[in-house]
Amino acid sequence: MFINRLSTIRRRAAAGTALVLAGSLALAACGGGGDDSGGGATQAQAVSQADIDKAMSTPTQLTFWTWVPNIQKEVDLFQKKYPAIKVKVVNAGQGTPHYTKLRTALKAGTGAPDAAQIEFQYIPTFSLTKSLVDLRPYGAEGLKDKFVPWTWNQVTGADGQVWAIPQDSGPMGMLYRKDIFDKYGITVPKTWDEFAAAARKLHAADPKVYMTNLAQNQAGVWFGLLWQAGVKPFENPTAESVKVNLNSDESKKLADYWGGLIKDGAVSADADFNDGWYQALNRGKYATWLTAAWGPVFLEGSAKATSGKWRAAPLPQWEAGQNVSGNWGGSTTAVVQGTKNPIAAAKLAEFINTDPESTKMFATEQFLFPVTKALLADTSFVDRPLTFYGGQTVNKLFAGISDTVDTKFQWPPFLDQSVSDWNETVGKSFANKSDSSAALDQWQERITKYAENQGFKVEQ
Amino acid sequence: MSINTTDQRLEALAPSRSEARRRRRGVSHASTGYLFVAPFMLVFLAMLVLPLIYAAYLSLFRERLIGGTVFAGLENYTRALTDPKFLDGVGRVALFFLIQVPIMLVIALLAALAIDSGLLRMAKVFRLGIFLPYAVPGVVATLMWGYLYGPDFGPFAQLADKLGLAAPKFLSSDWMLGSLANVVTWEFTGYNMIILYAALRAVPHDLYEAAAVDGAGAIRTAWSIKIPALRPALFVCLIFSVIGSFQLFSEPWLMRTLAPSVIDSGYTPNVYAYTQAFTGQEVNYAAAVSFLLGLVIVIVSYAVLLVTARRSRS
Numbered sequence: 001m002f003i004n005r006l007s008t009i010r011r012r013a014a015a016g017t018a019l020v021l022a023g024s025l026a027l028a029a030c031g032g033g034g035d036d037s038g039g040g041a042t043q044a045q046a047v048s049q050a051d052i053d054k055a056m057s058t059p060t061q062l063t064f065w066t067w068v069p070n071i072q073k074e075v076d077l078f079q080k081k082y083p084a085i086k087v088k089v090v091n092a093g094q095g096t097p098h099y100t101k102l103r104t105a106l107k108a109g110t111g112a113p114d115a116a117q118i119e120f121q122y123i124p125t126f127s128l129t130k131s132l133v134d135l136r137p138y139g140a141e142g143l144k145d146k147f148v149p150w151t152w153n154q155v156t157g158a159d160g161q162v163w164a165i166p167q168d169s170g171p172m173g174m175l176y177r178k179d180i181f182d183k184y185g186i187t188v189p190k191t192w193d194e195f196a197a198a199a200r201k202l203h204a205a206d207p208k209v210y211m212t213n214l215a216q217n218q219a220g221v222w223f224g225l226l227w228q229a230g231v232k233p234f235e236n237p238t239a240e241s242v243k244v245n246l247n248s249d250e251s252k253k254l255a256d257y258w259g260g261l262i263k264d265g266a267v268s269a270d271a272d273f274n275d276g277w278y279q280a281l282n283r284g285k286y287a288t289w290l291t292a293a294w295g296p297v298f299l300e301g302s303a304k305a306t307s308g309k310w311r312a313a314p315l316p317q318w319e320a321g322q323n324v325s326g327n328w329g330g331s332t333t334a335v336v337q338g339t340k341n342p343i344a345a346a347k348l349a350e351f352i353n354t355d356p357e358s359t360k361m362f363a364t365e366q367f368l369f370p371v372t373k374a375l376l377a378d379t380s381f382v383d384r385p386l387t388f389y390g391g392q393t394v395n396k397l398f399a400g401i402s403d404t405v406d407t408k409f410q411w412p413p414f415l416d417q418s419v420s421d422w423n424e425t426v427g428k429s430f431a432n433k434s435d436s437s438a439a440l441d442q443w444q445e446r447i448t449k450y451a452e453n454q455g456f457k458v459e460q
Numbered sequence: 461m462s463i464n465t466t467d468q469r470l471e472a473l474a475p476s477r478s479e480a481r482r483r484r485r486g487v488s489h490a491s492t493g494y495l496f497v498a499p500f501m502l503v504f505l506a507m508l509v510l511p512l513i514y515a516a517y518l519s520l521f522r523e524r525l526i527g528g529t530v531f532a533g534l535e536n537y538t539r540a541l542t543d544p545k546f547l548d549g550v551g552r553v554a555l556f557f558l559i560q561v562p563i564m565l566v567i568a569l570l571a572a573l574a575i576d577s578g579l580l581r582m583a584k585v586f587r588l589g590i591f592l593p594y595a596v597p598g599v600v601a602t603l604m605w606g607y608l609y610g611p612d613f614g615p616f617a618q619l620a621d622k623l624g625l626a627a628p629k630f631l632s633s634d635w636m637l638g639s640l641a642n643v644v645t646w647e648f649t650g651y652n653m654i655i656l657y658a659a660l661r662a663v664p665h666d667l668y669e670a671a672a673v674d675g676a677g678a679i680r681t682a683w684s685i686k687i688p689a690l691r692p693a694l695f696v697c698l699i700f701s702v703i704g705s706f707q708l709f710s711e712p713w714l715m716r717t718l719a720p721s722v723i724d725s726g727y728t729p730n731v732y733a734y735t736q737a738f739t740g741q742e743v744n745y746a747a748a749v750s751f752l753l754g755l756v757i758v759i760v761s762y763a764v765l766l767v768t769a770r771r772s773r774s
Contacts, residue, residue: 103741217717270612276718280612420735420740421723427720447464453736455527456526
């Protein structure tokens with residue numbers, strides 16, 4: 001027994017030495033990249049192809065935090081191409097819990113992953129705290145032309161940094177219940193005016209059915225609708241200043257429009273993604289769902305009882321004949337500051353999001369809406385009819401919408417607070433049927449105060 | 461010979477050895493005691509005292525997204541004391557404590573007395589039934605009640621709809637505190653009942669016999685013997701309830717997904733501390749808020765202690 005134990009210790013020690021060796025090799029390999037591989041405005045020195053080749057053939061263990069289900073499949077493709085790199089996939093929660101843990105690990109200085117899932121709207125929040133690695137030294141700029149332009153802008157910093165590689169997006173459209181529209185003689189609204197008229201007509205005909213539900217807790221949809229209207233609520237001219245413009249005339253027009261419909265009872269404001277909301281979708285409480293390109297497949301899984309009754313259309317427009325949309329959701333793979341293997345992590349982000357096989361897998365296995373031009377032009381993806389939508393080629397519609405998304409929309413560097421305060425001002429006004437335009441003023445006031453307290457130079 | 465010498469040695473050593481043994485026993489007794497509490501003390505220090513000191517330290521600084529960390533002295537504390545959100549939160553949990561705790565403890569007391577009376581059939585089933593909600597994880601409990609409270613498709617709403625009545629607004633801002641109190645009562649009545657019931661089992665039986673000889677009925681026995689005997693246990697329940705009420709977090713936090721505009725970031729002080737730390741990135745301010753909340757709990761617990769002590773003396 002004693003001998004056994006001793007040999008275990010020896011084995012462990014051997015493994016330890018191997019690890020140390022691997023670690024120092026990896027360190028030596030990334031020496032070329034320099035310490036300043038991100039964060040600051042200064043661009044780090046490009047890493048040579050020789051360094052990259054060396055790093056990718058050195059045994060390395062990467063940790064990758066993501067909530068995408070079964071992403072192991074795409075990671076396996078990467079590991080097949082680079083057998084030396086082993087990737088440990090960790091699901092640290094979806095959305096907020098994931099970011100909370102990531103921040104905690106970064107603050108603690110230990111336990112943070114090498115690469116992580118980051119949604120578009122969180123990129124400025126994490127780049128501000130210097131938590132992301134600028135991917136330019138690893139050849140990320142060369143990937144630009146593979147992606148839909150607005151998605152690439154979402155991952156680009158003020159000084160041209162590439163903070164992440166886009167993975168999926170959520171250009172917004174309208175899913176509607178054809179059966180309900182037919183029953184009440186509603187034609188698919190092309191403008192928001194038509195939408196409002198249809199909403200009032202529908203509600204008069206059946207008070208238990210609402211034209212749509214504008215969730216009181218879904219700032220994401222509000223940002224998407226602002227995005228469509230061409231409103232720029234936030235801009236980040238420099239790293240230390242922020243432009244906060246939440247109660248502009250255009251924003252107030254939107255608030256009056258939706259606040260009015262909600263006050264009249266023509267549109268509901270139920271909280272979404274909870275039990276009551278799922279039931280409402282299944283039982284036909286809402287005639288439309290204003291949602292993103294990931295919505296169709298999501299709905300298929302969540303409202304099985306309504307199969308075949310839904311169709312998809314673009315969002316109504318503010319001006320007749322216009323053709324613009326916004327975005328809700330969508331995410332990226334970013335390399336996390338402090339990683340010992342930035343080259344391997346950057347290549348992981350690049351590979352899974354640009355390799356044709358991997359990106360196609362994301363679209364067909366996880367139903368992520370693609371961001372690469374190649375896949376959005378791929379007929380096997382866009383021409384696929386969906387029976388849930390009566391055989392409509394929904395992907396084609398959303399691929400078209402993706403080209404109409406405004407390219408210049410920006411997110412605040414303090415997203416959590418912006419969303420939380422939206423919930424307590426604008427969202428609350430929807431819930432209480434109170435003045436939404438006044439709520440916008442409160443939102444503006446709160447965020448301005450918060451930003452100033454946090455040391456930002458705030459411009460109106 | 462060897463035996464002899466040993467004996468002699470033993471004899472020679474006898475007095476001093478017994479003394480040494482006594483001394484050794486004394487020393488080892490003390491050190492054994494410390495050894496026994498050492499695991500607790502270590503965990504207590506590492507998991508409670510150190511974080512507490514660290515939080516106190518944090519609360520004296522101010523870290524900003526732009527401009528880094530500066531020493532702030534008591535600025536975070538003065539800010540919290542004038543922060544309407546924090547004060548509203550404290551007021552709300554105080555109200556919650558004043559209404560929910562008496563109801564819960566009375567139900568727990570009645571249930572414990574009923575089980576102890578021996579008059580119940582299936583007392584074990586009854587006891588388990590009341591205790592069961594405590595074993596249900598808070599997350600599950602809140603999800604379940606969230607479904608029951610549902611304004612559109614919840615059973616109460618459906619029933620009201622069938623009867624042609626307006627659906628009860630369990631999740632509206634006027635009803636929410638009551639709805640939460642209901643969930644908490646449902647969860648913790650059984651727990652308090654078990655404490656009270658255990659205390660009742662410890663009451664000496666001769667007291668009951670004496671009471672019976674004096675002609676006391678079940679109710680008189682409960683009033684004059686059992687309830688006075690329960691006073692220390694009730695006091696324990698009360699102090700736990702002070703802490704639980706003022707630290708209310710998971711129930712409102714989980715109800716947030718159902719009524720996000722009712723339960724805002726300052727609904728209870730703990731929710732406020734959490735959102736300050738993890739939404740607003742104001743860890744320092746959150747630490748100050750937590751410390752002030754701790755202070756409030758100490759004060760309220762002390763007040764409860766004073767009141768109950770005065771009662772029992774008079």
